[in-house]
Amino acid sequence: MRIVLADDSVLLREGLQLLLQEAGHEVVAAVADGPGVVEAVLGHRPDLAIVDVRMPPSHTDEGLRAAVDVRRSWPEARLLVLSQYVEVAYADDLLATGEQGIGYLLKDRVTEVEEFLVAVARVADGGTVLDPLVVRQLMGRHRDPLTALTPREREVLALMAEGRSNAAIAEELVVTLGGVEKHTQRIFAKLGLSPDDDSAHRRVLAVVRFLRAGG
Template sequence: MRIVLAEDSTLLREGLARLLSDEGHDVVAAVADADQLIEAVGAHQPDVVVTDVRMPPTNTDDGLRAALEIRRRWPGPAVLVLSQYVEKRYAAQLLADRSEGIGYVLKDRVAQVEDFLDALDRVAAGSTALDPEVVRQLMSATTRSDPLSRLTPRETDVLRTMAEGYTNAAIADRLHVSQSAVEKHINAIFDKLGLAGATGYSRRILAVLHYLGM
């Protein structure tokens, strides 16, 4: 896949670029600030954007705000955000705007190369990839509503893992249950959240947004 990479740390940027290239990906641009990131996406129209959150020009949340701008301007590229922190406000905006093809991974996970590459593959395929800590902190900023309190502990586990962006098969593997059991739990979740008859929208996405309080 064709990737635009944005990271202000030269060491990490070059390391990620080499890792991605070694995996057979084409890093079409590797930039150090948010303005260059937007320009590079406009020029190259990549398959995926990988961006840090805190970078120049203000060294605050420029990378995440650039990701929001990219999502508004260009519907094509998937976006994988890397950060040492969970920026709740902008992370929630990214998911609420359009949750397919979006990921938010903490930089500690980059040290676990397989997890990082798995997240990259999932967002490139149009799925969601959220670090479990991101899900936890987004949840801590919300108050659970009555429909969520009706879920069983296992249903809550399934919905939490859905929020992290895993497929039914991956959820079954992680929770050590059969895929048919996962499908039954998901159908029960849809019923309890009042989504069984929802049309025109992805019930899976609506359930995850409900879980995150959006």
Template sequence: MRVVVADDSVLLREGLVRLIEESGSKVVAAVGDGPSLVAAVGEHEPDVSVVDIRMPPTHTDEGLRAAVEIRAEHPGAKILVLSQYVEVSYAGDLFADREGGVGYLLKDRVTDVDELTDALRRVAAGGTVLDPQVVSQLFAARRDPLAALTPREGEVLALMAEGRTNTAICRKLVVSEGAVEKHIGNIFGKLGLAQSDSDHRRVMAVLTYLRL
């Protein structure tokens, strides 16, 4: 297999490269951020990419967002997410096309090299590999659409439900108006509220909040 590795930790990245190559596969690129991952996949067209979630610049969900972008730009690209965290906000998008060739494992629960190698081969062959903890949190997020929101986004939505304007939310949370607009945009995206001439997304988001 030809593999791309993306992890912001140099030690972990190099460790993964060594383990993967010792198992008989070839690492064609090893990178430390989302844009470099997208570029490496476009250049090398690997059989599978191993992707961490939290990478520069914000160390939140850059890797997962890059993985979603890769699947959109290169249909059928194989992705194995390997992280310490379960991030549900974009994980659903990663699995949404149901084409297979995706996996999501937690680093602390991968107990040996053979398990990682097997997961890589299954994903590269078009299979799906999921840690049970990831599955449970993804199902929980489907039951509660607000579960995908970050704590700050939850605060912004709660203030929206109080009828506060963006300016009032800025003052309350002591953040810039641009930050509030970004949070509101994220809320709309995570709640699946596309821009429409017939619906008011702000009202729809508040209604979703009040129903739960």
């Protein structure tokens, strides 16, 4: 796939570029500041943009703000945001831009190469991927409005939010694939998601509603 890469650290930017190229992807632009993100993504219209949260000129949330600006101009943009620390507010801002093609990971996850590349592919394909630490913090903050869910359903939904497939959830929880599918159907029903929507879309909506609940 065609990727725009944005990070002000030369070492990380070049390391990511090499990793992505070795995986068969093309880095069409590598930029080092927020304004460059908007220009590169809207100019190249890549399959995915990987963006660091803190970049010049402000070194606060410039990369995130650029990602949000990109989504406003191009709602179909696929964005994977990387952060040094867990910032739940950043995840909220990112999710507010849309329900598909969004990812928020800690930079430490990049060292888990296979999982990182899976996340890259999932976001580019329109999925939602959130770092497990972010999911846990969001769950703790937003648990009350979802009292209709059982503890097991919350576990399943939390793993869905991390971008796990039903098969991966079954393996993690040591249950059958059929059992996970039953849980997901109950989750969809309890969150009021119409069976008329396709399963992938309902999955994304379930994760987003879960994380936004009470926010």
